[in-house]
Amino acid sequence: MPAKVHFVDDDGSFLRMTSRLLRIAGFDVITYLSAFELLEDIRNEAKGCILADLEMPEMNGMDLLSAVQKTGNPLPVVFLSGSGNIPISVKALKQGAVDFLTKPVSEKDLIAAIEAALERNEKERRLSSRRVTIEKMFDLLSPRERQILECVTQGMLNKQIADHFRIHERTVKLHRTSITTKLGLKSVAELTKFNVEARSYGKL
Secondary structure, eight states: OOOEEEEEOSOHHHHHHHHHHHHHTTOOEEEESSHHHHHHHOOTTOOEEEEEESSOSSSOHHHHHHHHHTSSSOOOEEEEESSOOHHHHHHHHHTTOSEEEESSOOHHHHHHHHHHHHHHHHHHHHHHHHHHHHHHHHHTSOHHHHHHHHHHHTTOOHHHHHHHHTOOHHHHHHHHHHHHHHHTOOSHHHHHHHHHHHHHTTOO
């Protein structure tokens, strides 16, 4: 599924004019006249970014940002505003918005902000995919194999691990073979990298 710019603005003429400009620049744009419309349309598999007017009736840009971040697919948001409200812009950026642009916005600045948002989304999707992969791999291991993996990555030898758990050294070797087979990783360096990633995702 190609990345899309989900563009919402209650000003129809501005929406049409700006979306036309973005399409000419090569972006795939979907337009909405309200934040509710956009939220109903976004699905978990959608990728891309959101370009949103800040001052909209019913649900404004900040409320939209909050709602999007609570979904299973928090697309990056770029804000457009008719006023250079510095406190609001600072708040928006602190809450995770990619950029805050003041209308009228230059084509160069707008395209740069959208490209940054799309790049962030691509990076976040890669990290999310990697996390799912690591978690699935980790779940293949038995509780004992997870313990032994931890010892291996701490530099402990088979005999030391056997003494630590009061098991035979041959049993440790069998567990290590099972670990490398399940994970498809052979070297201690690869196992250590995997263990660090699993820990960062709260699996240890």
